[in-house]
Amino acid sequence: MTGQPEPEVRTARCGDVDIAYDTLGSPQDPTVLLVNGLGTQLTGWHPDLCAAVAAEGFHVVRFDNRDVGLSTHLHEAGRPDLSPLAQGGTVTDAPYTLADMAADTAGLVDALGVERVHLVGVSLGGMVAQETALAHPERVASLTSVMSTPGGGVGRGTPEALAVLTLPPVPDEAAAGERGVAVARVIGSPAYPADEAEVAQRSRAAYRRANDPVGVARQYAAVLASGDRTERLRGLAVPTLVVHGEADPLIRVEAGRATADAVPGARLVTLPGMGHDLPRELWPRLVAEIAAHARAAQERTG
Structure with missing residues (x-):
């Protein structure tokens, strides 16, 4: 399933939390x-994908956001109280926001001892990456926002896709594997069906590594309570690439287009299927897109 071993996990103190x-x-x-999505641990970035980025001449770092994996829970x-969602209301009961998660990310950059990083975020991770670039632009050499949104309900998903965000917790490892497959069938790529045996295996491994559904709910509350970044993105000077699937049912491609439209000079890549x-x-x-974007940013800034 993978030709790459999992690297050694380290921990950095970032403000009041430890980030693995x-x-x-x-x-x-x-x-x-690399910044991952809602409830997804650093292991969600496949080792083979990370190795491919490293082979392009980059130092690749992936991490557990707060409330998932081996970072602070x-x-x-x-x-958090997510019940207002059922009536189409607004969630305000969030113990932290995306700005706090962005501060964690900037703190990790400090701990790595590097001046700036090329930030790549997917889904919630794209929102955190956007917020990091807005609040800490001096630490971000380039931004790549993948299957994400500027917020405010832009690109809201289908009811079936959104339902996967509030499923009840699974009782055990076997059920975690089944849940991973079921979710992949709803929100995965129709043109590129997932290897369900691999999805199940990786979902079971994630459950064994760390399982905290309440922590995931707190992350979701952070998204819902953080508002719309569109107007702030209009002033972003960080080189930005936006990548989005044209068949994304959870965060629709309109969200990618809105992100690219908001950021001056941003380049949009949409992928059919x-x-x-x-x-x-x-x-x-x-x-190839990430590497070319990062190299172009390096050349512009030296």
């Missing part, structure tokens, strides 16, 4: 910092 991360490639190369914050995942068949294109 690992690295691949030479630290002498420019750093690509804010158990004392409890479960791609849903809300990163199918292996599209890795060569994705890696």
Whole structure:
């Protein structure tokens, strides 16, 4: 399923939380910092995909956001109240926001001892990456926002896709594998069906590594309480690439177009047949786009 071993996990103190991360490639190369989506651990970035980015001459770092994986879980914050969603209301009961997660990300950049990073975020990770570029532009050499949104309900998903965000917790590892497959069938790429055996295996491994559904709910509350970044993005000077699947049912392609329209000089790449995942068949294109974007930013800034 993979030809790459999982690297050693390290921990950095970032403000009031510990952030778990690992690295691949030479630290002498420019750093690509990968930010993952809602409830997804650093292991969600497939080792083979990370190796492909590293092979382009980059130092690849992936990490667990707060409340997932081996990073700090804010158990004392409890479960946020997401019930207003059922009536189409607004969630305000969030113990933290995307700005706090962006501060974690900037803190990790400091801990890595690098001046700036090429930031690549998917889904919620794209929102965190956008917020990091807005609040800490001096730490971001380039931004790549993948299957994400500027917020404010732009590109709102189908009811079936949105339902996967509030499914009840699974009781055990076997059920976690079944859940991973079921979710992939709803939000995955119709043109590139997932290897369901691999999806199940990786979902079971994620459950064994760390399972905290209340932490995931707190992340979701952070998204819902953080508002729309569109107007702020209009002043962003960080070189920006936006990538979005044209068949994404969870965050529709309109959200990618809105992000690219908001950021001055941003380049938009839409991929036919791609849903809300990163199918292996599209890795060569994705890696090429990320690498070319990062190199162009390096050349502009020296």
